[in-house]
Structures are given as structure tokens and as C-alpha cells.
Amino acid sequence: MTKKQISSSVNKKMLAYDKLPNWKKYAFISAITLFFLALYISFFGIQAFFQQLVNGIQLGSIYALIALGYTMIYGIIRLINFAHGDLFMFGAYISCFLGNYLMAHNFRYPFIVVLIFSMVVTALLGMAIEKIAYKPLRFKPRLAALITALGVSLFLENFFALSPQNVPFPLNKIVFGPKYILFPALIAEKTYNIGGIAINNIKILIVIITIILMIALQYIVKKTMIGKAMRAVAFNKDACLMMGINIDKVISITFGIGISLAAASGTLYALTYGQLQSPYLGIWPGLKAFIAAVLGGIGNIPGAMLGSYVMGVSETFATSINSNFGYGIAFVILIVVLVFKPAGLLGKFTKEKV
Amino acid sequence: MNKKLLVFLILVIFMFSLTVASAKMIKVGGVACLTGAAATYGASTRNGTRLAFDEQNDLGGVDIGGEKYLIHYIFEDDQGSPEQAANAFRKLIDQDEVYAILGSVMSSCTLAGAPIAQDSGVPVISPTSTAVQVTRTGDYIFRSCFLDPFQGAVVASFSYNDLNAKTAAVIFDNANDYTKGLAEAFRESFVSIGGEVVAYESFTEEATTVDFSAQLTNIKSANPDVIFLDAYYSAAALMAKQARALGITVPFVGADGWDSAEFTKLGGEAVEGGYFCNHYSPADPRPIVQNFVKKYTEVYGGTPDALATLAYDAGLILIDSLNRAGSLDRAAIRDAIMATNLECVSGVITFDGWGDPIKSAVVNKVEGGKFVFQKFVQP
Numbered sequence: 001m002t003k004k005q006i007s008s009s010v011n012k013k014m015l016a017y018d019k020l021p022n023w024k025k026y027a028f029i030s031a032i033t034l035f036f037l038a039l040y041i042s043f044f045g046i047q048a049f050f051q052q053l054v055n056g057i058q059l060g061s062i063y064a065l066i067a068l069g070y071t072m073i074y075g076i077i078r079l080i081n082f083a084h085g086d087l088f089m090f091g092a093y094i095s096c097f098l099g100n101y102l103m104a105h106n107f108r109y110p111f112i113v114v115l116i117f118s119m120v121v122t123a124l125l126g127m128a129i130e131k132i133a134y135k136p137l138r139f140k141p142r143l144a145a146l147i148t149a150l151g152v153s154l155f156l157e158n159f160f161a162l163s164p165q166n167v168p169f170p171l172n173k174i175v176f177g178p179k180y181i182l183f184p185a186l187i188a189e190k191t192y193n194i195g196g197i198a199i200n201n202i203k204i205l206i207v208i209i210t211i212i213l214m215i216a217l218q219y220i221v222k223k224t225m226i227g228k229a230m231r232a233v234a235f236n237k238d239a240c241l242m243m244g245i246n247i248d249k250v251i252s253i254t255f256g257i258g259i260s261l262a263a264a265s266g267t268l269y270a271l272t273y274g275q276l277q278s279p280y281l282g283i284w285p286g287l288k289a290f291i292a293a294v295l296g297g298i299g300n301i302p303g304a305m306l307g308s309y310v311m312g313v314s315e316t317f318a319t320s321i322n323s324n325f326g327y328g329i330a331f332v333i334l335i336v337v338l339v340f341k342p343a344g345l346l347g348k349f350t351k352e353k354v
Numbered sequence: 355m356n357k358k359l360l361v362f363l364i365l366v367i368f369m370f371s372l373t374v375a376s377a378k379m380i381k382v383g384g385v386a387c388l389t390g391a392a393a394t395y396g397a398s399t400r401n402g403t404r405l406a407f408d409e410q411n412d413l414g415g416v417d418i419g420g421e422k423y424l425i426h427y428i429f430e431d432d433q434g435s436p437e438q439a440a441n442a443f444r445k446l447i448d449q450d451e452v453y454a455i456l457g458s459v460m461s462s463c464t465l466a467g468a469p470i471a472q473d474s475g476v477p478v479i480s481p482t483s484t485a486v487q488v489t490r491t492g493d494y495i496f497r498s499c500f501l502d503p504f505q506g507a508v509v510a511s512f513s514y515n516d517l518n519a520k521t522a523a524v525i526f527d528n529a530n531d532y533t534k535g536l537a538e539a540f541r542e543s544f545v546s547i548g549g550e551v552v553a554y555e556s557f558t559e560e561a562t563t564v565d566f567s568a569q570l571t572n573i574k575s576a577n578p579d580v581i582f583l584d585a586y587y588s589a590a591a592l593m594a595k596q597a598r599a600l601g602i603t604v605p606f607v608g609a610d611g612w613d614s615a616e617f618t619k620l621g622g623e624a625v626e627g628g629y630f631c632n633h634y635s636p637a638d639p640r641p642i643v644q645n646f647v648k649k650y651t652e653v654y655g656g657t658p659d660a661l662a663t664l665a666y667d668a669g670l671i672l673i674d675s676l677n678r679a680g681s682l683d684r685a686a687i688r689d690a691i692m693a694t695n696l697e698c699v700s701g702v703i704t705f706d707g708w709g710d711p712i713k714s715a716v717v718n719k720v721e722g723g724k725f726v727f728q729k730f731v732q733p
Contacts, residue, residue: 055568180588275592316567319557323557324556327558
């Protein structure tokens with residue numbers, strides 16, 4: 001077969017799948033999922049299955065908060081903000097420093113204060129980055145902003161990884177240094193055993209906070225005035241300008257919200273693992289969350305959530321089947337889904353006018 | 355001005371003649387990395403060796419054929435690079451005409467320098483090069499540290515005999531030669547003494563992996579008697595915490611990768627009661643250990659790490675061999691090293707046919723946030 005024939009046969013298969021009625025699609029996907037579930041349970045037992053499910057949901061929650069920010073920012077200004085993972089890192093470090101301070105002063109509810117503080121400070125940094133690095137390029141070709149985003153990402157990682165001893169006075173108070181640091185135990189860990197499945201309070205808290213933040217986000221976007229403005233900017237920037245919508249303000253707020261979610265995720269991540277390895281720690285979670293956002297359909301908020309949980313759970317199961325698989329599986333899933341649904345699980349495919 | 359210069363010159367000449375006149379010298383070379391990525395390793399090694407030589411010189415030096423010789427320690431920095439190491443060995447042998455060389459730290463550096471020393475017939479004792487091939491270069495090459503397969507065997511034998519573990523699980527980083535080698539050695543020897551490895555899980559790259567719950571859940575379902583956390587201290591502490599959170603209660607064992615004060619800070623409650631294998635323990639009650647720890651702390655500040663200890667031991671082995679050699683002949687010194695049977699800080703050392711030490715490893719227990727000496731193990 002020639003290259004053309006192969007691509008046309010793939011196209012035909014995709015079309016055949018697309019043409020199926022919805023219930024058949026869902027039946028097809030559920031059948032495959034059930035098959036793998038049965039296989040897994042028969043090998044590892046039902047208890048291990050539920051334990052891995054819990055592990056996967058926790059991992060998925062961390063991805064979900066980052067992916068939401070990715071998807072929001074992409075949805076509004078069509079920019080893939082590669083610095084997102086690094087703002088996640090920044091949020092984690094900020095909460096670490098404040099957490100240490102509060103713990104030393106016997107503060108009563110340090111976790112909530114730390115979470116909110118880190119979200120606010122990181123959002124301010126994110127908005128500043130938007131003003132400095134992305135705004136001047138708003139009406140320039142999109143590739144320019146993409147490359148700038150990569151540059152911002154590399155800058156943040158390498159800047160914060162400088163050792164305080166090696167930089168002059170004002171900077172040495174800001175940089176974090178390349179060494180790992182301990183994260184304070186803001187919440188005493190308690191493990192519950194439910195029918196042989198170990199769940200601890202931090203995992204439950206992470207899932208609850210993720211769900212609360214998702215609902216809040218959905219409410220802001222769908223029910224408030226600013227949400228309406230965001231959707232309008234996403235739809236047509238030029239028309240918004242003519243209608244008197246302050247698009248600078250709207251984009252700034254979008255950035256603030258998206259990045260505060262990344263900071264929340266960073267705080268939860270640090271709380272779960274109890275240590276911050278280095279200012280490079282945002283790279284992998286950021287990359288996987290990006291994949292999750294694309295998987296769910298980038299620009300689509302429920303899609304980002306779904307994609308993240310699919311990623312977290314499948315990564316956990318793949319790792320458990322063979323521990324060498326875990327990292328690669330994210331990309332395999334991405335490729336498979338994109339072959340069948342190029343716009344992602346919940347995304348709508350729109351042809352771009354050239 | 356001239357007067358000042360004259361006084362200075364006289365002083366210099368005076369001092370020079372004083373040192374020359376006081377005693378005979380025997381030159382010994384030292385090679386380690388004082389710059390580069392592993393700079394702290396080099397500094398520890400140099401400190402350890404220097405301490406051993408200074409102690410001996412204070413006692414009047416070594417006794418060779420009835421005459422006292424002071425040890426003159428000539429140190430070269432190899433910057434952690436094999437080329438520089440080869441140059442350093444060449445310089446020490448050709449220019450300084452040393453009688454023995456202690457070095458280098460990294461296996462790659464020692465491997466670059468060892469053939470030169472072998473060809474010139476200069477004995478070498480490397481304190482810390484763990485790669486198997488190092489001593490295979492020839493009969494003039496020795497080392498004072500044990501090898502990774504040995505450590506794996508120690509951990510396996512301790513788990514089986516002392517912890518009564520019949521089944522074990524291993525979790526290791528498959529992107530790192532050190533952890534991979536250890537995991538294989540552990541599995542081999544644990545199976546050969548009659549145990550069973552029920553789970554053999556890996557992860558990739560310690561720097562990027564922080565979630566081990568999938569692997570640990572597998573280990574939990576396999577229900578082992580002991581878990582070998584084969585990783586450096588930060589990942590090992592994370593694993594321990596996550597394992598306890600999953601409700602795993604069996605003891606953890608580890609190797610010298612755990613050896614850091616940070617380990618207990620990071621791991622907290624979770625690593626309590628864990629056992630790990632190490633080169634020495636500062637809490638070992640033998641007088642030679644206590645004496646060394648005290649002196650090292652006085653001179654350099656801070657408890658000596660394993661590298662300093664191994665370098666100190668290399669120094670002790672050389673001093674002992676020079677005393678027994680009977681003549682200033684490099685071949686005689688080499689033979690004396692081979693016949694070593696000496697109590698050192700890291701245990702009683704003898705050499706096998708390859709020039710690798712036969713000695714016991716120390717097993718420490720984590721108790722109350724500290725490493726407590728448990729016992730010597732020789733598999």
C-alpha cells in the first residue's frame with residue numbers, strides 16, 4: 001500500500017467510528033474498558049484493583065487542577081502556556097515557605113491559609129508574566145507567543161534553581177536553590193482502612209478540594225458576568241473590542257484564575273509527597289497535565305477533568321502491570337485517542353479557516 | 355629593603371635545612387577530585403588519608419628496615435575526569451617518584467590511572483572505586499571499599515537470617531547502575547540462600563518520580579516479609595512514607611544510599627525500625643572507630659562520612675604495609691599490602707586474590723531519628 005492508501009484507509013476507519021450512533025460508541029468503549037477490568041481483577045484481585053483506583057484518582061486530581069488552567073487559557077486566547085508547570089512549582093514553594101512560618105508560630109488552620117495565599121501570590125506572578133511576555137504578542141502570529149511561553153518556562157525553572165550563595169543581594173532572597181527541601185506537615189496524616197483499602201485523609205482532601213475548585217470554576221465561567229466576557233473573548237476578540245469589552249482585563253483575570261488552580265495543585269502535590277525536589281519539579285506534572293488537557297479536548301473544561309482522571313488512573317494501572325510502562329503509557333493513550341478522535345474526548349472538531 | 359630580603363632568605367634556607375635534616379622522607383601520592391560535581395567526595399577522601407598520615411608522622415613515621423621515615427603526602431586533583439586522573443598518576447610516578455598512590459575516588463578515574471601504575475610497578479589503593487574492573491587491571495591495584503554485589507548479598511543475608519524473612523520485595527530505580535546492580539545482587543543471593551523474591555518493581559529516574567503507590571500496592575498484594583527500598587535517601591524516604599500510608603507494616607531494609615542525616619528528617623516515623631547496610635558506623639563501640647571519629651571531628655569538624663573512613667583505612671593499610679615491607683622496594687610494598695590482616699575502622703581487612711578487601715559490612719538500625727549500630731554482617 002502506498003502512503004496515500006494507508007492514510008485514506010485510516011480516514012475511512014475514523015469516519016466509520018464517527019458515523020456510529022452515540023450509544024454504540026459508548027457501548028464499544030465500555031466493552032473494552034470492562035474487558036481490561038476483568039483481566040486486571042483476575043490477575044491482581046479485587047482489593048488491589050480498588051486500591052489502585054484510589055491511587056489513580058488521587059494522581060488524576062493533581063493533573064486535573066493543572067489541566068484546567070491549561071485548557072482555560074487555551075480556550076480564551078489560543079495560547080498553550082508552557083510555563084504552567086513552573087507556576088505549579090512556584091505555588092508549591094510559596095506554600096512551603098509560608099507553611100514553615102505558620103507552623104513555627106503555631107497557627108491553627110495553616111493549610112487553608114497556605115492554600116489561599118499561594119493561589120493569590122502565584123496568580124499575581126502569572127498575571128505579571130502575561131503582561132510582560134504575552135500581551136505584546138497578542139496580535140502577532142501565534143507561534144511567537146508559543147515560543148515565548150517556552151522561554152518563560154525555561155527562565156522560571158533555571159532562575160529559581162540558582163543557589164542563593166551564588167547570586168547578589170536582592171536576588172538571593174528570591175531564588176529557591178537547586179536542592180530539595182522538606183515540606184511542612186500542615187495536616188497530620190491519618191490512614192483509614194476500609195475493607196483492606198488504605199485511604200488517608202490527605203488523599204480524600206485532595207479529591208474534595210479538586211471537586212470544589214472545579215465546580216467553582218464552572219460556576220464562574222457559566223454564570224457570572226466575567227465568565228460571560230471570557231466566553232465572548234474566546235468567541236471573537238475583535239467583536240468584543242467593538243462591543244466595549246475590556247479584553248485586557250478579561251484575559252488578565254483568566255490568567256489569574258487558571259494559574260491560581262495550578263498553584264492549588266502545587267500545594268496539594270507538596271502536601272502529598274512531603275518534599276520539593278528542585279525547581280524543575282513542575283516539568284513532568286505540567287507535561288502530563290497538558291497531555292490530559294489535549295486528551296479531553298483542549299479548550300473544554302469538563303474535558304480537561306475527564307482527561308486528567310483517565311490519565312491518572314491508566315498511568316497507575318499501567319505501572320502496576322509493569323512498572324516500566326507508567327511513563328510511556330500517557331503518550332500511548334494520547335496517540336490512540338487522537339487517532340480516533342482528533343479533537344480529544346469531549347472536544348468539537350472545528351476546521352480552521354485559513 | 356635589602357636587609358629585609360636577606361633576613362627572609364636566611365629564614366627560608368634555615369627552615370628548608372631544618373625539614374631536610376630532621377628525618378628521611380617516603381613519598382606517597384594521593385589522587386582525588388577536589389573540583390567538579392563530586393568535589394565533596396574528594397575533600398572527604400583527602401581529609402581521611404591526611405589524618406592517617408599525620409597521626410603516624412606524629413609517632414615518628416613509618417619504620418622501614420630499622421630506619422624511621424616520615425610520610426610525605428603529595429596530593430593531585432583529578433577534577434573527576436579520567437584524562438586528568440591519568441595525568442596525575444603519570445606526574446606522581448615519573449616526576450615525584452612516589453612509592454604508592456592512594457586514589458582515585460571515582461571508578462572511571464581509577465581505571466584511567468591504574469594501568470599506568472601497573473606498568474610502572476607502583477602499588478595503588480583506591481579508597482572508594484566500586485566498579486568490579488578496577489582491581490582486575492593487575493596485581494598492583496587494591497581497594498579498601500567493598501563492591502555493590504557484596505552489599506546486595508549483605509542485605510539479603512541480614513534479611514533472611516536476622517529478620518527471619520522468607521519472602522522479600524524489591525523496588526529500585528532502573529535508570530541508575532548503582533540501584534540496578536544492587537537489586538540484581540540482592541535477588542540472586544536472597545534466592546540462593548533459600549528465600550523468595552515475591553515482587554520486583556522498578557521506577558524510572560528518581561529525580562522525576564515521586565509517586566510509588568502503584569508499585570507499592572503491588573508489593574502489598576504480594577505480602578512480603580521484608581521490603582528492600584533500593585534507592586538514594588530522598589526517594590527511599592518517600593517510598594517508606596507511601597508504603598506506611600498504604601497500610602504496609604513489614605520492615606524496610608536498604609543499602610548505603612540511605613546514609614544521610616536527611617533520611618530520617620524526610621522519612622520521619624515511616625523509616626523508624628528500618629535496617630541498612632553501610633561501610634562503617636560512627637556508633638561502633640570499638641576504640642579504633644571512636645578514636646577516629648573524635649580526631650576527625652576535632653580536625654575537620656563534623657562526623658566523618660563513609661568516604662573519609664574508607665580513605666583513612668586505605669592510609670592505615672599502607673602504613674601497616676610499609677612497616678612490614680622491610681625495604682624501600684615497590685614490589686616488597688605490594689607484597690606487604692597483599693598480606694594485610696589489619697583492624698581498620700570499617701572492619702578487619704584482608705585481601706582476596708584480586709586485591710578486593712574481605713571484610714564485614716555494618717548494619718545500622720534507624721531508631722529515634724538516629725542510626726544505631728546493629729551488627730557486623732559477613733555473608
